[in-house]
Amino acid sequence: MKFYKDHYDVVIIGGGLAGMACALQLQAWGIRDILILEKHNLPGGLATDFVRNGFEIEATLHEMMSIGTKEHPLKVGQFFRDMGVDIDWLPVPECYRVVLPGSGIDATLHEGYETVAREVDAVCPGTYDKVHELMLLCRRVYDSMNILSVTPMSKVQMLMKHPDFVKTVGYSATEVIDTFGLPKKAVEMLTPYWIYVGNRMDDLPFTIYAFLMADYFTGSYVCRGYSHEMSMKMERKVEENGAQFEFRQEVEKILVKNGKVYGVRTARGDEIHCDYVVSGAYPNRVYSQMIEPLSEVPEGAVKMVNGRALSVCPVSVILVLEGKPEELGITNYSTFSGDTMDTNEIWKNYQNLTEPYNYITTICLNHANPHCVPEGYTQLSITALPLNQPFADVKEEDYHALKRRLANEMIETYLRHTGIPDFRDKIVEIEVETPMTIAHYVGAWKGSIYGYSHSLSDHAVARLQMKEKDHFIEGLEFAGAHGMSGDGMGPQITNGRAAAKAIREDKEKKEAAK
Secondary structure (H helix, E strand, O other): EEEEEOOOEEEEEOOOHHHHHHHHHHOOOOOOOOOEEEEEOOOOOOOOEEEOOOOOEEEEOOOOOOEEOOOOOOOHHHHHHOOOOOOOOEEOOEEEEEEHHHHHHHEOOOOOHHHHHHHHHHOOOOOOOHHHHHHHHHHHHHHHHHOOOOOOOOOHHHHOHHHHHHHOOOOOOHHHHOOOOHHHHHHHOOOHHHHHOOOOOOOOEHHHHHHHHHHHHHOOEEOOOHHHHHHHHHHHHHHHHOOOOEEOEEOOOOOOOHHHOEEEEEEOOOEEEEEEOOOOOOOOHHHHHEOOOOHHHHOOOOOOOHHEEEEEOOOEEEEEEEOOOHHHOOOOOEEEEOOOOOOOHHHHHHHOOOOOOEEEEEHHHHHHHOOOOOOOEEEEEEEEOOHHHHHHOOOOHHHHHHHHHHHHHHHHHEEEEEEEEOOHEEEEEEEEEOOOHHHHOOHHHHHHHOOOOOOOOHEEEEEEOOOOOOOOEEEEEOOOOOOOOOOHHHHHHHHHHHHHHHHHHHHHHHHHOO
C-alpha cells in the first residue's frame, strides 16, 4: 500500500497556522482532497510551547487579536467557531503598560477607544478629544481594510464609501498623527505597538498603524492551553475533515512544468502530484531553491523578492521564576519600556549587536493565565525585535556567549526601566531565542517570523493591488507571515484563508470554462 496517493487536489507545505487555516477553509468549501506535509514533529510552527524540567512554557504567543467574545466574535474568533475549533480563550487584562523614564511616562492603557483617550488625558490633560478622534479614525480605516480585502472596488467607489481610508493611504503614521497636534508625551504613549510590524513610525504606513491600534484596543486574548492548544485543535479538526497530515516530511522541491505546478518532492524522495501547492516557505527560498527546474522561475519573481525587505526578528529571554508575580514586583501583563520612544533611534540601535537594546517588550503570562505555571512561580518573557542582518556574521564558537550576554543585558534593562528588585537569583528555567533558533526549528528564512516589512513603498494595500501581477506560477499560493496580511498569529489565519480563496476562485474559473 502506498504511503501517498497518486494525486491530491492540494498539497500544503507546512502545518503552521496559515497552512491549517487554508486547509480548514478549503474543507468548508468542499475541497477535501488535501495533503499537509510538516517537517517538524508537531503542528503549528511557532504557535507552540516547550517543556523544561516539568514546566510547560509558551514559546511565542503574546496576544491574539480579532477574537472577540463568545457573544460577539470578531473575524478570527468567528472563523474558529465556523470551523468547529473550540479554543479556550482568556482575555488579556490590559493593552500595555508603557514605561519611558526619560520622558517621565509610566502609564497603563486598557481596551476601549474612550478608555485609552481618558488614560492618555490623565497624563496629558486636554488631549481626550484628539486621542479619541485618532482612535475612531483608526477604527474607520480598520473597517475599510476588512471590507476592501474581500470586496473589489473602483477608485470612485472607494472614495465614496471609504473616504478616510483613501485620504490616509500613502501617508506615514507620523504624518497622520502630526495632524492631530498632540503633545510629544501623548504620541509616545500611543507609539509602542510600532515594533510588532517592524518599521519606524516615519516609514510605517498609517494604514498599518491604524489597523493595529484598532485591533489591539478592541481587546486581545491568549489560549488557556498556550498557543499549542490552538495548533493541536486545528490539526485535529483538519484530520477529522479528511485531510492527510504527515509529520517529519520536509518538502525540498516544488515541481513546475510550463509555468504550472504539478507536484512536490520530499527530502526522502517521494514525488507527489497535485493541482495546487500552498507554500509556508518564504518566496525567497521557494524562488531561489525549491522550484524544479529553476528555469521555471520568472524574472519578475526574483525581482519581487529582491525588492522586499525582511522585517524584524525576535530575540527573547523566556524565564520561569520562583515566586508569584506580586512577590517579585511584576504588576502587569504587557510592558513596553525604553530609553527612548524615538523609533529612528531604536531602529538604529537594533541594527547592531554591540550595544544593549534600548527598547523591549515584556510579558508576564500569569496575569492573563494564572495557571500557566505551578502555584508559586512566574512565567516571564523579555523580547527585542531587531533586524536579522547583525546575526549573519556571528561565528558558531561565539554564539552561546552572545546569547548569555544578550539575556543578561535585556534582564538588566527591564529591571532598570521598571525599578523592580533584581530577580536573577530566582531564575528556575531560562531559554534564549534568536533568529538562529527560529531558522533551526521551523526553517523560517533567515530566522524571520515577521514576514516582509510594511513600508510606504511596500505594504498590505500595495500588495493587494499587485496581487495578480505578483502571481508568477499557476497553482502556487503562499500562506504565512510573508503573506499579504503580514505577520502575527491572527493575520496567519487571514493569510491562510486568502490562499484558500485564490484556489477556490481558480477552480471555479476553470470549471466554468469547461
